[in-house]
Amino acid sequence: MAESGHTLEQDADGSQGRVTRGELVELLSAAVGKSAAEAAVERGCAAVAFGAHGSLAHAQRVLEAVAREPGLVGITARFAKARLALRSA
Amino acid sequence: MAIRTESYCVDGEAPQAAAALVRGVRERFDADPKLLFVFASTGQPLEALVADVRASLAGTLVLSASSAGEFTERGDRKGAVSALAIDGDFHCSGGIAAGLAGDVEGAIDRALHGQRRVIDGYPELCAVLLLDPLAGHAEEAALLLAVKLGERARIAGGAAGDDLAMKRTFVGCNEQVLSDAAVVALLHTRAPLGIGVEHGHSAFSEAFTVTAANGSLVEQIEGRAAWPFWRDAIRERAAREGFDVDAIAPEDAVQLLLRFEGGLDAGSALKVRAPLAIEGDAIRFACEIPVGARLRITQSTRDGQVASAVAAARSARAQLGAQPVAGAVVFDCICRKIILGDRFDDAVRAISTALDGAPIAGFETYGEVALCEGDLSGFHNTTSVVLAIGARDG
Numbered sequence: 221m222a223e224s225g226h227t228l229e230q231d232a233d234g235s236q237g238r239v240t241r242g243e244l245v246e247l248l249s250a251a252v253g254k255s256a257a258e259a260a261v262e263r264g265c266a267a268v269a270f271g272a273h274g275s276l277a278h279a280q281r282v283l284e285a286v287a288r289e290p291g292l293v294g295i296t297a298r299f300a301k302a303r304l305a306l307r308s309a
Numbered sequence: 310m311a312i313r314t315e316s317y318c319v320d321g322e323a324p325q326a327a328a329a330l331v332r333g334v335r336e337r338f339d340a341d342p343k344l345l346f347v348f349a350s351t352g353q354p355l356e357a358l359v360a361d362v363r364a365s366l367a368g369t370l371v372l373s374a375s376s377a378g379e380f381t382e383r384g385d386r387k388g389a390v391s392a393l394a395i396d397g398d399f400h401c402s403g404g405i406a407a408g409l410a411g412d413v414e415g416a417i418d419r420a421l422h423g424q425r426r427v428i429d430g431y432p433e434l435c436a437v438l439l440l441d442p443l444a445g446h447a448e449e450a451a452l453l454l455a456v457k458l459g460e461r462a463r464i465a466g467g468a469a470g471d472d473l474a475m476k477r478t479f480v481g482c483n484e485q486v487l488s489d490a491a492v493v494a495l496l497h498t499r500a501p502l503g504i505g506v507e508h509g510h511s512a513f514s515e516a517f518t519v520t521a522a523n524g525s526l527v528e529q530i531e532g533r534a535a536w537p538f539w540r541d542a543i544r545e546r547a548a549r550e551g552f553d554v555d556a557i558a559p560e561d562a563v564q565l566l567l568r569f570e571g572g573l574d575a576g577s578a579l580k581v582r583a584p585l586a587i588e589g590d591a592i593r594f595a596c597e598i599p600v601g602a603r604l605r606i607t608q609s610t611r612d613g614q615v616a617s618a619v620a621a622a623r624s625a626r627a628q629l630g631a632q633p634v635a636g637a638v639v640f641d642c643i644c645r646k647i648i649l650g651d652r653f654d655d656a657v658r659a660i661s662t663a664l665d666g667a668p669i670a671g672f673e674t675y676g677e678v679a680l681c682e683g684d685l686s687g688f689h690n691t692t693s694v695v696l697a698i699g700a701r702d703g
Binding site for chain 2: 245246249253255256257295300306
């Protein structure tokens with residue numbers, strides 16, 4: 221899986237890195253498909269007021285919101301949250 | 310101290326097969342080997358088979374699955390038992406839990422319970438996941454296992470089969486053999502194992518949208534009942550392969566379904582998802598297909614199937630680095646056998662050659678598990694997953 225780069229700028233909440241919506245979709249697509257991933261990310265972003273891109277911490281909150289959904293989408297979001305944390309480690 | 314493996318293929322009724330397997334193990338190992346993978350056709354009911362094996366090899370962790378076909382490096386066999394015994398400098402543990410359909414996370418937790426995640430001196434961890442695909446949560450199980458194992462997660466495995474009956478599959482850990490279950494085993498080694506995965510399918514249809522689904526049961530595609538939609542989409546190509554989709558009975562359709570599998574649009578790649586059965590006008594897959602998912606229908610050529618099997622083996626081999634290959638377990642999708650027909654033996658021998666002729670044992674699965682660093686999905690269809698074990702001399 222190719223690394224999706226993001227700059228490691230310090231954000232107001234003290235976290236580093238910026239994550240785009242596209243990267244969040246990418247994290248979910250392999251397991252649930254692109255269209256379901258896009259829809260889930262849309263819902264998650266709306267739930268936590270995430271824009272086109274945001275801090276790593278904010279992106280994690282998107283995935284936490286999606287993780288509350290039932291079934292494969294929610295489980296995939298939990299997994300994706302762990303993967304996102306690893307990319308920035 | 311190195312790691313050593315030996316492969317076996319035996320047939321006959323369960324008691325005779327078990328006796329032959331034990332005899333073979335005793336001839337080649339001075340003591341009970343640490344680990345034994347056993348894959349059995351419906352001709353050797355797994356519970357009876359494994360009970361007899363464990364009665365003689367009480368010191369061996371036996372991980373088992375019912376199968377849709379069995380093979381070793383010596384070739385393909387049907388109606389038999391294939392097995393790989395592994396002994397040497399490594400640690401292994403295993404667990405099993407039922408309830409995969411109703412509580413996938415609970416099942417994974419229970420199967421993992423009590424197993425050591427870290428063993429001093431054995432820094433490499435590989436999990437093996439065997440599961441019942443008819444429970445419908447294979448991708449969920451693989452991802453949850455990865456979440457629980459953490460960043461070190463490397464997972465290989467397969468979904469049990471039942472000789473294409475699509476009625477009931479079994480997985481086993483020692484004497485416990487269950488349906489609707491998952492087996493999780495942890496292998497701790499000094500050097501990494503190799504996990505290779507490849508499929509040889511490509512899409513030929515345009516993409517269409519799943520408009521109604523209930524977990525792994527796809528009910529509607531583009532607003533139409535799923536099976537009639539699928540049937541229309543594959544009619545011409547199926548006819549070229551000798552299938553009349555309008556005359557085929559749903560209970561006989563599995564051979565057709567496994568030739569024309571679903572490809573989930575996963576962004577930069579196509580994720581193959583196997584339809585396993587027709588239920589009324591709906592299609593049952595091996596894992597959840599979300600509503601709104603975009604699917605295309607895929608197909609593969611014989612050459613593509615052989616090439617992808619070899620690629621998986623080479624990838625696994627490369628990950629062993631300079632280590633000689635001690636042996637390998639191969640989780641190979643039943644669709645490969647269906648597509649290759651009498652050329653399946655060629656694929657098996659090609660896998661063996663790519664692994665330097667080392668012992669291999671494998672089975673034909675209803676789905677495969679592979680998840681390594683950087684992977685974003687753990688359950689696959691139409692692939693070969695090769696788990697290669699290095700000998701690590703000294």
